[in-house]
Amino acid sequence: MAIAFTVNGEPHSVEVPSTLSLLEILRNHLGLTGTRYGCGLEQCGCCTVLIDDQPAYACSREMGTVAGRAVTTIEGLGSAAQPHPIQQAFLDEQAGQCGYCLSGIVISAKALLDRNPDPGRDEIVAALDRHLCRCGAHQRILRAVERAATALRAAGAAGRKP
Amino acid sequence: MTAPPLPASLPASLVDNPRLDRWIRFLPDRTVRIATGKVEMGQGIVTAIGQIAADELDVPLDRVAVLSGDTAEGPDELYTTSSLSIEVSGASVRLVCAEVRAKALDRAALRLNCSRDDLAVIDGGFVQNGTPTGQDYWTIAGEIDLGQPATGAAPMKSAAEYRIVGRPVPRLDLPAKLSGSAFVHDRLPADVLHARTLRQPCRGAELTVLDEAAIRRAALRQHAAGELQIVRDANFVAFASPVESVAEAAAAAAPSHATWAGVRRLAPVQQEAAWLQGQPSDDRRIGAWPAPASPPERLVQASFSRPYIAHASMAPSCALARFDDGRLTVLSHGQGMHPLRRNLAEALGLPVEAVTARHLHGAGCYGHNGADDAALDAALVARRLPGRWIRLQWRREEEFGYEPVGAAMLVTLHVGLNERGRPADWTTEIWSPTHVQRPGSGSGHLLATEALAEPPPEIAPFDPPEARGGGGTRNAVPLYDVPAHRILHHLVLRPPVRTSALRGLGALPNVFAIESLIDDLAERAGEDPVAYRLSILSDPRARHLVQRVADWAGWAARGPSGTGQGLGLGIARYKNRSAYAAVVAAVTVRQEVKVDRIWCVADAGLVINPDGARNQLEGGIVQAVSWTLKEQVRLDEQGIASRDWQSYPILRFSEVPEIEVELVDGAANPPLGVGECTVGPTAAAIGNAVSHALGMRIHDMPLTRERIAAALLKV
Numbered sequence: 001m002a003i004a005f006t007v008n009g010e011p012h013s014v015e016v017p018s019t020l021s022l023l024e025i026l027r028n029h030l031g032l033t034g035t036r037y038g039c040g041l042e043q044c045g046c047c048t049v050l051i052d053d054q055p056a057y058a059c060s061r062e063m064g065t066v067a068g069r070a071v072t073t074i075e076g077l078g079s080a081a082q083p084h085p086i087q088q089a090f091l092d093e094q095a096g097q098c099g100y101c102l103s104g105i106v107i108s109a110k111a112l113l114d115r116n117p118d119p120g121r122d123e124i125v126a127a128l129d130r131h132l133c134r135c136g137a138h139q140r141i142l143r144a145v146e147r148a149a150t151a152l153r154a155a156g157a158a159g160r161k162p
Numbered sequence: 163m164t165a166p167p168l169p170a171s172l173p174a175s176l177v178d179n180p181r182l183d184r185w186i187r188f189l190p191d192r193t194v195r196i197a198t199g200k201v202e203m204g205q206g207i208v209t210a211i212g213q214i215a216a217d218e219l220d221v222p223l224d225r226v227a228v229l230s231g232d233t234a235e236g237p238d239e240l241y242t243t244s245s246l247s248i249e250v251s252g253a254s255v256r257l258v259c260a261e262v263r264a265k266a267l268d269r270a271a272l273r274l275n276c277s278r279d280d281l282a283v284i285d286g287g288f289v290q291n292g293t294p295t296g297q298d299y300w301t302i303a304g305e306i307d308l309g310q311p312a313t314g315a316a317p318m319k320s321a322a323e324y325r326i327v328g329r330p331v332p333r334l335d336l337p338a339k340l341s342g343s344a345f346v347h348d349r350l351p352a353d354v355l356h357a358r359t360l361r362q363p364c365r366g367a368e369l370t371v372l373d374e375a376a377i378r379r380a381a382l383r384q385h386a387a388g389e390l391q392i393v394r395d396a397n398f399v400a401f402a403s404p405v406e407s408v409a410e411a412a413a414a415a416a417p418s419h420a421t422w423a424g425v426r427r428l429a430p431v432q433q434e435a436a437w438l439q440g441q442p443s444d445d446r447r448i449g450a451w452p453a454p455a456s457p458p459e460r461l462v463q464a465s466f467s468r469p470y471i472a473h474a475s476m477a478p479s480c481a482l483a484r485f486d487d488g489r490l491t492v493l494s495h496g497q498g499m500h501p502l503r504r505n506l507a508e509a510l511g512l513p514v515e516a517v518t519a520r521h522l523h524g525a526g527c528y529g530h531n532g533a534d535d536a537a538l539d540a541a542l543v544a545r546r547l548p549g550r551w552i553r554l555q556w557r558r559e560e561e562f563g564y565e566p567v568g569a570a571m572l573v574t575l576h577v578g579l580n581e582r583g584r585p586a587d588w589t590t591e592i593w594s595p596t597h598v599q600r601p602g603s604g605s606g607h608l609l610a611t612e613a614l615a616e617p618p619p620e621i622a623p624f625d626p627p628e629a630r631g632g633g634g635t636r637n638a639v640p641l642y643d644v645p646a647h648r649i650l651h652h653l654v655l656r657p658p659v660r661t662s663a664l665r666g667l668g669a670l671p672n673v674f675a676i677e678s679l680i681d682d683l684a685e686r687a688g689e690d691p692v693a694y695r696l697s698i699l700s701d702p703r704a705r706h707l708v709q710r711v712a713d714w715a716g717w718a719a720r721g722p723s724g725t726g727q728g729l730g731l732g733i734a735r736y737k738n739r740s741a742y743a744a745v746v747a748a749v750t751v752r753q754e755v756k757v758d759r760i761w762c763v764a765d766a767g768l769v770i771n772p773d774g775a776r777n778q779l780e781g782g783i784v785q786a787v788s789w790t791l792k793e794q795v796r797l798d799e800q801g802i803a804s805r806d807w808q809s810y811p812i813l814r815f816s817e818v819p820e821i822e823v824e825l826v827d828g829a830a831n832p833p834l835g836v837g838e839c840t841v842g843p844t845a846a847a848i849g850n851a852v853s854h855a856l857g858m859r860i861h862d863m864p865l866t867r868e869r870i871a872a873a874l875l876k877v
Contacts, residue, residue, distance in 0.1 A: 017385055020384070020407055021407065027348075027350070028356075031350070033348035033350065034342035034343065034344075036345070036477065037477070038476050038477060038558070039558040039806065040557075041558065041807070041808075043807035044807055074342060075342050077341075078341060079341050080337035080338050080340070080342075083340065083341065087340045091336060094332060094773055094777060096204075096333075096336055097205065097777060097778075098203060098204030098476070099336060099340065099523075100476040100477050102339055103340070125816050126816070132814065133476070133815075134474055134475060134525070134528075135781045135785075136781035136782070136784025136785050136788075137777070137780070138784060138813075138818040139818065139820070141815075
């Protein structure tokens with residue numbers, strides 16, 4: 001049976017067993033490798049994507065439950081050449097070392113800032129606490145999310161679409 | 163004609179790879195390609211090497227492309243370890259670029275019929291008395307013989323002339339990592355087969371039954387149209403499929419359909435550092451032996467420990483391999499591609515020339531994790547299934563369960579004091595398994611070789627020699643003015659788990675022990691820990707850091723002990739000869755320890771990329787906080803039992819302290835790597851802060867809720 005859903009605004013239909021993970025489809029079928037495998041156990045956050053604007057673990061999410069839904073991956077935010085303001089804020093803060101955890105963290109930051117454009121430090125920490133970072137870039141990452149919030153609010157006030 | 167021998171003072175990498183073209187090439191697109199054998203692990207080395215080359219050549223940084231870890235084209239610099247990349251590879255690139263610059267200017271002067279002194283280089287172009295000559299590196303490159311060996315004789319720039327070195331430069335690799343495909347894990351060639359393994363439980367275990375039909379049924383249950391290939395080579399088993407979840411399901415099901423004989427049984431008690439004492443060991447005495455007899459009233463002894471800890475990379479190890487006509491190509495995130503090439507050739511019985519190993523980025527490893535082992539796993543599958551790419555990835559539980567772990571250590575200090583309560587005589591006694599079992603170094607081999615029909619002979623473990631900084635003995639000698647010091651090193655021969663390099667090796671437990679005892683000696687003398695340290699510390703760089711970090715952290719206002727709030731300090735010079743770091747930690751201790759704030763002042767000599775260096779210092783601090791408070795590899799009868807992030811928790815966003823880092827201006831001194839210098843001082847500062855907060859010391863890491871409760875009960 002075909003499963004239809006959208007990824008980064010594009011409609012897709014895949015003929016796969018409904019128990020296959022969203023992560024496997026994104027990476028191995030659609031070539032969207034910015035969403036990363038870390039543990040397969042919902043413990044590290046590397047595979048975080050947005051499903052209908054809510055952060056979700058792609059590693060454990062079965063395709064059957066994604067039918068008709070809208071998925072956003074890191075590639076849907078921006079590219080190296082044209083980064084989204086959140087990605088740009090991470091670059092400005094040099095927020096990362098190995099970078100493996102970053103795409104999931106940026107996605108969670110997007111979900112946070114979409115619902116709360118002016119979060120306090122505690123709210124950012126709470127939103128990112130489902131993510132692990134082994135290199136110890138945490139403080140830079142927190143500053144990057146604050147910087148992104150400021151940039152997005154400024155863009156919003158100026159009437160620009162981020 | 164043979165080239166004259168290189169001066170012995172050249173960096174080792176340049177002695178091993180003297181040809182200039184192993185390091186530098188001018189490409190037709192007006193870029194210059196710099197090759198390094200050191201690899202990017204998130205520490206920013208590729209960016210820093212690019213900065214060094216750009217400055218020495220006088221080309222803009224965006225014209226420099228750095229090729230890292232490539233056995234076909236780049237230099238052999240062994241492994242990327244010990245915070246030595248800047249010191250060794252950076253120094254080599256600097257010499258090579260200076261020499262090529264001089265050769266190019268000589269050649270240009272000849273062509274322009276002028277003196278070399280009339281020429282300058284601006285943005286890669288040659289300028290005569292301020293006027294462009296139309297000549298540049300790329301017009302001249304064809305006339306320079308880069309096949310010549312480096313002499314190391316060309317004059318290099320002074321630190322004052324640097325324009326790019328010493329300035330913060332954004333990491334070149336970060337944009338890709340923030341937006342999409344960036345890692346070896348992300349290489350998915352069109353016909354790739356995904357592979358997983360069934361691991362031999364331990365060396366010597368024999369696979370007596372493997373129910374392949376049952377594994378096949380389990381793997382294809384969800385994917386009836388899928389295919390699965392089972393590769394078996396003696397006690398090595400792997401599962402390969404075009405569908406990744408089929409290979410994964412096979413590997414997940416396999417252990418319950420496999421019977422092993424000869425499995426070594428462990429006991430949980432072996433997970434503790436205390437177990438090491440009394441085990442068979444190779445004992446070495448280093449330093450001022452024999453020890454004098456101190457009067458008992460002036461002899462202080464205390465023991466400290468750290469358990470086994472994991473690298474715990476965010477990504478499980480992964481490699482791609484392809485076998486074509488007897489030639490093997492491997493893509494790996496290991497720390498040394500040339501050693502990997504040799505190790506793979508040896509394991510597979512191939513000539514070295516038949517193997518190419520290329521580095522692609524992986525998650526941060528902080529030492530020797532499963533990366534190299536996954537490369538052999540992939541190669542073993544590729545040999546059986548030639549002509550297409552094999553992408554082998556370890557499972558999360560495999561990464562935790564089978565990577566080499568950081569060695570546990572028990573450290574007992576025996577210190578004789580003088581009449582003023584200062585150390586007059588110092589013995590550091592260490593029990594620890596080896597800290598390095600890197601394949602090909604003579605101390606270890608690739609994991610799957612043990613599962614093959616003819617496993618390599620068991621290796622008698624040894625530690626890195628003191629000349630290379632030591633392993634268990636790293637930082638075992640105090641930085642302080644101690645008239646006589648010595649080490650008794652018990653290298654434990656049969657640890658329960660495979661141990662190998664992890665950020666700092668023995669530096670963290672040794673510095674934790676030494677700096678803890680120094681605080682206790684200060685208390686015994688009735689003196690402030692900072693004042694006490696300064697009274698026995700003559701190294702001016704270290705003194706400066708202690709004073710600076712104490713001032714910055716408001717040490718003068720430090721409160722009384724036993725209030726639940728603590729402030730503690732730790733200092734060390736990594737390997738006693740590399741970068742210095744002094745750290746102050748502020749903690750709150752209730753049921754558990756919360757590290758509230760960290761101040762760090764470091765002296766790393768000339769810093770190539772200050773922001774990159776700060777990032778490394780901060781990262782080392784966070785990792786050390788995590789080790790000190792939370793981490794311990796747990797064992798059960800079968801082996802490592804902590805196989806996920808719940809049983810092996812690491813520091814989270816909600817637990818990370820505020821961190822402030824300052825680099826002192828060290829441009830007058832040679833550059834030193836900074837990846838490892840903070841870990842010991844951070845652990846020590848936390849230990850001392852907890853002691854200050856509680857009014858009693860906890861000697862064993864991690865400083866958990868259980869240990870605090872036990873310490874409080876003793877009162």
